[in-house]
Amino acid sequence: DAGVIQSPRHEVTEMGQEVTLRCKPISGHNSLFWYRQTMMRGLELLIYFNNNVPIDDSGMPEDRFSAKMPNASFSTLKIQPSEPRDSAVYFCASSQNTGNQPQHFGDGTRLSIL
Amino acid sequence: DQQVKQNSPSLSVQEGRISILNCDYTNSMFDYFLWYKKYPAEGPTFLISISSIKDKNEDGRFTVFLNKSAKHLSLHIVPSQPGDSAVYFCAASRSNSGYALNFGKGTSLLVTP
Numbered sequence: 001d002a003g004v005i006q007s008p009r010h011e012v013t014e015m016g017q018e019v020t021l022r023c024k025p026i027s028g029h030n031s032l033f034w035y036r037q038t039m040m041r042g043l044e045l046l047i048y049f050n051n052n053v054p055i056d057d058s059g060m061p062e063d064r065f066s067a068k069m070p071n072a073s074f075s076t077l078k079i080q081p082s083e084p085r086d087s088a089v090y091f092c093a094s095s096q097n098t099g100n101q102p103q104h105f106g107d108g109t110r111l112s113i114l
Numbered sequence: 115d116q117q118v119k120q121n122s123p124s125l126s127v128q129e130g131r132i133s134i135l136n137c138d139y140t141n142s143m144f145d146y147f148l149w150y151k152k153y154p155a156e157g158p159t160f161l162i163s164i165s166s167i168k169d170k171n172e173d174g175r176f177t178v179f180l181n182k183s184a185k186h187l188s189l190h191i192v193p194s195q196p197g198d199s200a201v202y203f204c205a206a207s208r209s210n211s212g213y214a215l216n217f218g219k220g221t222s223l224l225v226t227p
């Protein structure tokens with residue numbers, strides 16, 4: 001079975017550029033989560049969706065960050081404009097939202113902003 | 115503020131012995147706890163979980179213990195194998211938050227032959 005698929009795996013870009021990270025959740029999962037991992041803060045939740053609707057975006061650091069889920073099989077996380085402090089590994093995870101179900105993670109996008 | 119804490123950044127254990135990884139949390143509203151294992155350049159992989167209505171859950175070599183009064187959980191791996199060498203993350207969630215996870219910073223486990 002296909003797991004959570006993230007693209008690109010690596011992204012290197014200059015500050016000020018727009019960055020778009022993509023995620024395809026596991027088919028049948030109706031909750032989707034975006035996390036960011038940094039050395040300083042570890043893994044932290046940015047935003048999550050239930051049935052394509054954003055439920056909690058309180059973890060999104062600034063207005064430069066935005067996330068969308070136009071359908072059940074696709075989500076994007078966009079940073080515009082990007083800054084060097086946005087450099088991190090960004091993970092997408094999905095789960096079924098019925099009871100206690102574990103989240104399944106993609107392999108992440110390693111983002112470097114120069 | 116960090117609501118889930120893993121105070122040991124690293125742990126080294128000999129093959130065949132028991133590995134014990136510890137985790138503390140501060141939010142008494144957490145009711146679902148998980149352990150994830152992570153290899154370099156990969157995403158976290160779900161290992162085992164426990165609901166707050168239980169105090170122990172076993173799955174093969176892995177057992178998770180939950181002590182709600184102490185706000186503490188631990189993961190026991192018996193016997194430890196070299197392939198268990200990875201970073202282990204403890205995570206906690208509240209059922210009324212959509213199960214969004216709060217992670218500890220991880221413990222790097224090294225199992226030596």
